[in-house]
Amino acid sequence: MALPPMAALILAAALPAQAGATRGGNSACYVTGGNALEICRSADEAEGVYAVPPPCRFVHDVQILRLKDTGPPGPLQVIYRAEPPRQASRPGARRGEEACPADLRAADPAVGGAVRIGRQIETLATILPPTDPRFWSEGLEGAGPARAEPPRRRSRASRQARREARRAAREAGQGDTSQEKMTFRAQAPAPEDDPSGNAMMVAGRDWAGDPYYAILATATEPSGEGRRRVLVQARTYDFQGLDLRVEADPGTEWRPFGAPPAEERGRRRGRGRPAAMRPAPVLDETGKPIVGNCAAPGFEARGLTGSISVVDRVYHYFYTDVVPSDCDAPRAKRRMALYMRTSRDPLAERTWSLPVTLIESLPAETEMRVAKARGMDRWAVAYSCSRPVTVSGGPVADICLHYTADLSPGSITALTLYSDPVAAGHSTAYLGLRSGGDALGRFTRDGFGWMTDRYGNLDTPAIYPDKGGFLTWLDRRAPRIDGSDASSLYGRPVYWATWTVRPRAAAP
Numbered sequence: 001m002a003l004p005p006m007a008a009l010i011l012a013a014a015l016p017a018q019a020g021a022t023r024g025g026n027s028a029c030y031v032t033g034g035n036a037l038e039i040c041r042s043a044d045e046a047e048g049v050y051a052v053p054p055p056c057r058f059v060h061d062v063q064i065l066r067l068k069d070t071g072p073p074g075p076l077q078v079i080y081r082a083e084p085p086r087q088a089s090r091p092g093a094r095r096g097e098e099a100c101p102a103d104l105r106a107a108d109p110a111v112g113g114a115v116r117i118g119r120q121i122e123t124l125a126t127i128l129p130p131t132d133p134r135f136w137s138e139g140l141e142g143a144g145p146a147r148a149e150p151p152r153r154r155s156r157a158s159r160q161a162r163r164e165a166r167r168a169a170r171e172a173g174q175g176d177t178s179q180e181k182m183t184f185r186a187q188a189p190a191p192e193d194d195p196s197g198n199a200m201m202v203a204g205r206d207w208a209g210d211p212y213y214a215i216l217a218t219a220t221e222p223s224g225e226g227r228r229r230v231l232v233q234a235r236t237y238d239f240q241g242l243d244l245r246v247e248a249d250p251g252t253e254w255r256p257f258g259a260p261p262a263e264e265r266g267r268r269r270g271r272g273r274p275a276a277m278r279p280a281p282v283l284d285e286t287g288k289p290i291v292g293n294c295a296a297p298g299f300e301a302r303g304l305t306g307s308i309s310v311v312d313r314v315y316h317y318f319y320t321d322v323v324p325s326d327c328d329a330p331r332a333k334r335r336m337a338l339y340m341r342t343s344r345d346p347l348a349e350r351t352w353s354l355p356v357t358l359i360e361s362l363p364a365e366t367e368m369r370v371a372k373a374r375g376m377d378r379w380a381v382a383y384s385c386s387r388p389v390t391v392s393g394g395p396v397a398d399i400c401l402h403y404t405a406d407l408s409p410g411s412i413t414a415l416t417l418y419s420d421p422v423a424a425g426h427s428t429a430y431l432g433l434r435s436g437g438d439a440l441g442r443f444t445r446d447g448f449g450w451m452t453d454r455y456g457n458l459d460t461p462a463i464y465p466d467k468g469g470f471l472t473w474l475d476r477r478a479p480r481i482d483g484s485d486a487s488s489l490y491g492r493p494v495y496w497a498t499w500t501v502r503p504r505a506a507a508p
Contacts, residue, residue: 028040028041028042028432029041030428030429031504032401032402032403032429032501033378033402033403033404033405033501034404034405034406034411035504036405036503036504037403037501037502037503037504038501038502038504039401039403039429039431039468039499039500039501040499040500040501040502041431041432041497041499041500042500045497045498045499045500046464046467046497046498047433047434047435047495047496047497047498048435048495048496048497049435049493049494049495049496050062050472050493050494050495050496051472051493051494052481052491052493052494053082053481053490053491053492053494054481054491055481055482055490055491056083056490056491057083057490057491058082058083058104058113058474058489058490058491058492059080059081059082059474059494060080060081060082060446060447060474060494061080061081061198061199061447061448061449062078062079062080062447062449062472062494063078063079063080063198063199063200063201063307063449063450063451063452064076064077064078064120064449064450064451064452064470064472065077065078065079065201065451065452065453065454066451066452066453066454066459067454068203068206068454072119073119073238073239073240074119075121075122076119076120076121076122077117077118077119077120077201077239078117078118078119078120079116079117079199079201079215080115080116080199080449081113081114081115081116081198081199081447082113082114082116083113083114083490084113084114103488103489103490104488104489104490105487105488105489106476106477106487106488106489106492107476107487115199115215115217115234117201117236117239117242119239122461122462198217198218198305198306198447198449199215199216199217199218200215200216200217200306200307200308200317200456201213201214201215202214202308202309202310202315202346202454202455202456203310203454203455204235204345204346204347205313205344205345205347206454207313210345210347211237212235212236212237212347213235213236213237213239213454214233214234214235214347215233215234215236215242216231216232216233216282216308216317216346217231217232217233217234218230218231218232218303218304218305219232219279220301221281221291223295224295225295225297226295226296226297226300226301227295227296227297227301228291228292228294228295228296228301228303229291229292229301229302229303229304229321230281230289230290230291230292230304231281231282231289231290231291231304232244232245232279232281232282233245233279233280233282233346233347234257235254235347241256242256242257243255243256243257244256244257244279245279245280245282246278246279246280247278247279247280252280252349282352283349283350283352284341284350284352284353284354285350285351285352285353285354286350286354287350290304290341290352291303291304292304292322293321293322293323293324293327294321294322294324294326294327294334295327296327296331300331302320302321302322302334302336302365303319303320303321303322304319304321305319305320305367306318306319306320306368306369306370307319307368307369307370307371307456308346308456309370309371309372309379309452309455309456309457310455310456310457311372311407311455311457313344314342314343314344315342315343315344315345315346316340316341316342316370317340317341317342317343317352318339318340318358318368318369318370319338319339319341319368320336320337320338320339320362320366320367320368321336321337321339322334322335322336322337323335323336323337323360323361331364331365332364333364335360335361335362335363335364335423336362336363336364336365336366337357337358337359337360337361337362338357338358338359338362338370338412339355339356339357339358340355340356340358340409340412341354341355341356356409358409358412358413359412359413359415359417361422362383362417362418362422363418363422363423363424363425364423365384366383366384366425367383367384367446367447367448368381368382368383368384369381369382369383369448369449369450370382370412371450371452371456371457371458372407372455372456372457372458373403373457373458373468373501374457374458374459374460374468374469376403377406377407378403378404378405378406378411379403379404379407379411379412380401380402380403380458380468380469381401381402381403381404381412381415381417382399382400382401382448382450382471383399383400383401383417384397384399384400384425384445384448385397385398385399385400385417385418385425385426385427385429385430386398386424386425386426386427386430387426387427387430387432388419388426388427388428389426394426395424395426396441396442396443397442397443397444397445398430398431398432398433398443398445399430399431399433399445399448399471399473400417400427400430400431401429401431401499402415402417402429403501417429431471431497431499433445433473433495435475435478435495435497436475436477436478436493436495437475437477437478438477438478438479438485439485442477443475444474444475444476444477445473445474445475446473446474446475446476447474448471448472448473448474449471449472449473450469450470450471450472451469451470460498464498467498467499467500468498468499468500468501469498469499470496470497470498471496471497471498471499472494472495472496473494473495474492474493474494475492475493475494475495476492478492478493478495479493480492481493
């Protein structure tokens with residue numbers, strides 16, 4: 001059952017709804033990039049409303065991807081997390097009318113939902129087209145069979161890939177039975193309480209003729225008395241049909257999301273329902289699943305949320321996770337660390353390296369995105385932070401940004417992201433975002449993402465050719481679409497902003 005159009009998901013080059021405190025002066029600049037650059041956001045720096053979901057809808061973790069081709073399915077694709085698919089009708093509703101799920105409080109940590117992909121034209125004044133949920137997952141023991149709807153269209157490349165996967169499985173015999181198996185099921189509808197993290201999209205090895213785009217997403221799986229984050233994998237050729245890497249016997253195979261195993265297809269006609277697909281965990285080079293460091297009760301599972309950037313045909317996966325020694329600490333005390341894994345092919349099995357720790361002892365709940373800077377051989381590192389208490393209006397939640405001196409991993413480690421004490425999360429490298437907030441001047445900058453090229457490296461809309469980048473974020477405190485400030489996640493706006501970066505020598 002297709003979802004109705006998100007008619008109010010509007011991209012508008014609008015003025016900020018409310019203004020927050022600035023750093024002071026006509027221009028807010030700070031030094032970065034090994035003292036070679038400065039990032040500036042003046043009072044008239046571009047900001048606006050990116051998305052205003054209708055009631056019973058939400059949007060977060062928005063990544064805007066510029067494709068190589070300008071025609072369909074390009075030029076821009078948007079991948080984001082949104083509410084789970086609906087299936088039940090409320091009492092008294094007309095046939096086919098969809099139900100609104102139980103409300104989610106604005107501060108509710110259970111923000112999971114379905115991965116959605118939609119086309120966007122090269123403008124900031126348009127309406128995102130209707131989108132179906134591309135896939136979702138839930139970690140369950142003994143869950144019922146799936147009722148997922150198959151993709152609307154399957155590409156020729158997808159059919160060929162399935163044939164190749166079945167042939168490879170036959171040739172492999174029993175395969176490697178030592179691999180750890182995860183207890184995942186594809187569900188329809190997805191649960192509203194699935195605390196899944198972000199989805200990351202990047203082009204496959206198109207320089208080698210690979211037509212697919214890779215999607216890595218975080219889901220959860222049971223672990224002891226709690227849950228643990230795990231990385232799962234999907235791919236798409238045309239941004240319509242989507243293949244999920246699932247468990248098979250033997251090994252794994254690519255299968256269109258919602259399609260049953262071949263041996264189960266005959267059961268569709270009156271002889272029971274097909275078994276659910278079990279998404280296979282992404283494996284590292286040693287054959288071990290890539291999972292979060294810590295299991296946690298309820299909705300407290302964290303880890304693996306980040307970004308992917310391709311440099312010199314090497315895929316760099318940057319993500320934060322809880323420091324292992326803090327697994328048993330209260331959630332607000334669990335320090336985070338920034339990790340990096342690399343791969344030569346994100347769609348192959350066992351190609352991701354073991355993690356390298358880049359930064360330790362980050363504040364609890366830290367979110368980070370890392371990408372190659374636009375037009376520079378440097379990393380851009382965006383992270384959640386608060387403005388210092390010494391700033392007018394501070395401390396206020398913001399997004400901080402630093403550039404590295406070069407593209408070495410050590411240049412990220414060398415960054416000083418926070419002021420002492422680090423646990424407070426204060427930094428002078430804040431962007432000074434203005435949009436959003438409530439009447440008391442309180443802000444949140446949750447689920448932030450940015451615009452990239454197809455390799456996950458920073459890009460900007462054509463109307464901002466001189467900007468360093470384009471950010472999006474969710475503000476849970478901003479007024480909802482109905483104008484109320486009721487504690488509900490639904491209807492909360494997503495904002496956008498740009499920034500300017502320049503060599504220090506060019507500063508006036």
